[in-house]
Amino acid sequence: MSLDEQVQRAADLIRHSHYMVAFTGAGHSTASGIPDFRSPGSGLWEKSNPMLVASIWAFSLNPKTFYRWIRPLVATLLEAAPNPAHLALASLEEMGYLKVIITQNIDNLQQRAGSRRVLELHGHVRAATCIRCYEEVLIDPAMEQLILDGKVPHCECGGVLKPNVILFGEQLPIRVLNAAMAEARRCDLILVAGSSLEVTPAADIPVLAVDCGAKAIIVNLQPTAFDGCADVVIHGDVAQVLPKIVEAL
């Protein structure tokens, strides 16, 4: 089947849906210049063992090493802008089809594209929490500069501040996970965009949706184990394919 035909089939499913949910992963933001943590060559995990820098244990023992590791990522996030895939999902919400986006990404780009309902399974970098008194503070330009300067940000109580991202060894935020599972059970169409669905429990969400009777569309560069469950499978770049689907509506 040609790409145009697949795009038409995806648009038909969306048009006939009553409650559509999107599920996005790292591939959704690669066109914005944000590396996929897991793909070979991105460098993020190749130079450092994630357990030694980005686990909750490493953070507690040595926050300085964590901040040294995350500094280039913060710099990348500050420079990044939403790409056509983010804008396409924002349009689908605006058009009334898309009810909520469930994402594994921490980059805030989907909200910056204009999306209103986003469930962030792996947290975000808009705020940080003190690991001593649990006070939550917004990450403002001053704190971003501190991180870029290689400093470890501290709370007023003297405790170290940890960005609200989920590190290795931490549970996913339970309220967000429960809300995402409820959306998966409720939806009648799930659009998986830019996720290889390798990281559980997040990756179980599209499977749950299909188990509960939803139709599924997947757009991803590489084949995934979920392809067999989907009604439309498009192997392509989300930043090119999603705008085509919106145009076809």
Ligand SMILES: [Zn+2]
């Ligand atoms: Zn504190």
